Amino acid sequence: MKKAILISALLAAATASLAGFAAAQSTLATAPETATVNSIRGVDPETQVTVNPVYHQEEGRKNRNYRAQPPIIPHTIEKYQIDLHANECLACHDWKNAADRRAPTLSMTHYTSRDGVQTDTVAPRRWFCNQCHVPQVDAPALVDNLFKGSEE
Numbered sequence: 001m002k003k004a005i006l007i008s009a010l011l012a013a014a015t016a017s018l019a020g021f022a023a024a025q026s027t028l029a030t031a032p033e034t035a036t037v038n039s040i041r042g043v044d045p046e047t048q049v050t051v052n053p054v055y056h057q058e059e060g061r062k063n064r065n066y067r068a069q070p071p072i073i074p075h076t077i078e079k080y081q082i083d084l085h086a087n088e089c090l091a092c093h094d095w096k097n098a099a100d101r102r103a104p105t106l107s108m109t110h111y112t113s114r115d116g117v118q119t120d121t122v123a124p125r126r127w128f129c130n131q132c133h134v135p136q137v138d139a140p141a142l143v144d145n146l147f148k149g150s151e152e
């Protein structure tokens with residue numbers, strides 16, 4: 001008897017939580033029509049902002065804004081593929097090729113695994129270069145900000 005009561009209590013609880021889940025699902029399903037999201041830019045987040053790709057507008061390398069800043073890229077990168085298997089940046093920047101290509105060699109942090117082990121090939125966590133490095137481009141700031149470099 002006790003067992004039967006326990007089972008029906010459990011069933012009731014399960015039904016209640018299923019009902020709750022269904023309710024949450026239907027809220028989720030209707031959310032996109034009702035939600036208003038305002039971005040910091042003050043416009044709908046879907047609004048496209050056109051930025052002209054003005055690469056090379058300032059030739060040459062630029063000073064970093066703070067010591068550990070990933071330097072910005074002084075050349076266009078459109079044609080250099082980076083995916084699971086290929087990384088065309090390494091054709092010039094890997095330590096084996098840099099002098100021949102007159103390119104700066106990757107620093108040792110790029111050859112250090114997350115466990116601090118030094119490797120001869122670029123560390124997996126540094127594989128996707130454009131996760132940290134961006135080409136220099138004269139683009140308008142999307143939002144006002146008060147950023148100042150550490151030496152300014």
Ligand code: HEC
Pocket residue numbers: 059060061062070071072073074075077080088089090091092093101102103104129130133
């Ligand atoms: C064809 C050779 C070549 C390829 C490929 C190449 N680079 Fe470069 N890169 C250079 C050269 C040469 C310089 C130095 C330019 C200068 O001093 O004005 C440079 C400079 C840089 C710098 C600036 C370093 C500093 O200390 O200021 C970064 C960052 C960089 N490249 C990243 C990349 C990334 C990321 C890719 C791939 C998406 C890439 N490069 C592909 C030749 C190359």
Ligand code: HEC
Pocket residue numbers: 067068069070071087089090093104105106107108109110122125126127128129130131132133
């Ligand atoms: C996780 C972020 C990150 C990734 C990914 C990354 N870098 Fe860097 N890179 C940095 C930082 C930070 C610096 C400056 C400090 C340092 O050298 O560690 C730097 C420095 C450099 C420099 C200048 C080295 C020097 O001694 O002047 C070059 C060139 C460079 N990176 C190219 C690349 C290329 C090419 C890739 C892809 C194979 C890459 N980086 C991937 C963060 C990154």
